[in-house]
Amino acid sequence: MRVSIIAIGKARVGPESMLFKNYFERINAWPVTLVEKELRKKIDVNKVATVESELLMKAIPKGAFIVVLDEHGKELPSKGFAQLINELSTLGHREMAFIIGGANGLSPLMLQSADYVLSLGKMTWPHMLVRGLLIEQIYRAQQINMGHPYHRD
Numbered sequence: 001m002r003v004s005i006i007a008i009g010k011a012r013v014g015p016e017s018m019l020f021k022n023y024f025e026r027i028n029a030w031p032v033t034l035v036e037k038e039l040r041k042k043i044d045v046n047k048v049a050t051v052e053s054e055l056l057m058k059a060i061p062k063g064a065f066i067v068v069l070d071e072h073g074k075e076l077p078s079k080g081f082a083q084l085i086n087e088l089s090t091l092g093h094r095e096m097a098f099i100i101g102g103a104n105g106l107s108p109l110m111l112q113s114a115d116y117v118l119s120l121g122k123m124t125w126p127h128m129l130v131r132g133l134l135i136e137q138i139y140r141a142q143q144i145n146m147g148h149p150y151h152r153d
Contacts, residue, residue, distance in 0.1 A: 001089045001096055003138060006035045006059045007131060008052050008102035019132035027135075029142040034131070035059045045104070052102050053110035064095035066115045068106060069130060073117035078151055082141035084116070100130050 011017040011034075024032060037055040039048070060066060065088050076084065088096060098118075099110065111117060120133055143150035 001030050001085075001094055002061070003030045003032045004035055004059075004061055004064065004095065004097040005032065005100065005131065005134060006037065006056050006097055007100035007127065008037055008039075008056065009127060010036050010038055011128060011131065016126075016128040016132055019129075020135050023132070023135040023139040026139050027142055029146070030138075032135070032138065048104040049101065050107045050109075052104065053107035056099050056101070056106075057110060057113065060097045060099070061095045064097040065093045066097050066099065066113060068099045068111055068114035068117050069101075069120060069134065070106060070111060070117050071119055071122060071124060073119035075119045075121060078137060078140050079144055081118075081137055082144035082151075085138075085141045086145050098134055100127055100134070102127055 011020065020034070024034070037052070037059060039051060039055070043051055085096070099106070099114070101110070120130065120137075125133065140151050
C-alpha cells in the first residue's frame with residue numbers, strides 16, 4: 001500500500017522537518033510520499049480553509065482511502081492505528097492519503113469527503129509538528145505490524 005501525506009505549507013529547515021525526516025527514512029513497509037501545497041495568492045481569510053481544502057483534494061491519489069486529521073476526529077491508540085492500516089491493506093486498498101490542513105482548518109466538504117477522520121488528541125498542534133507526529137505513528141504502526149519491540153505496551 002502506498003501512503004501519501006498531503007499537507008498545507010512548505011516545510012522549512014528546522015526541528016520539525018528533521019523530526020519528519022528521521023522517521024520518514026525508517027519506514028520500509030510502505031512507500032511514503034509527502035505532498036506539500038501552498039496558497040500562492042492572497043485571499044479573503046474566510047475562504048482560506050475552502051481554497052486550501054480544494055488544493056488538498058486535487059492532490060489525493062485516485063481511489064485512495066482518505067484519512068483527514070482533525071481535532072474532532074476519532075482518537076486511536078497506536079495499536080488501533082496499526083490495526084487500521086493493516087486492515088485497509090488486507091482489504092486491498094492500494095493507496096492511503098493522510099490530509100493535514102493549515103492553520104485555518106479544513107472545509108466541511110473536505111471533512112465529508114474523508115473515509116476516516118482521525119484526531120491526534122484534543123490539543124491543538126502546529127500543522128508542521130503534526131507531520132512529525134503522524135510520520136512517527138506510521139513508523140510505529142509498521143513496527144507493531146512487524147512484531148518489532150519498538151512499541152511497548
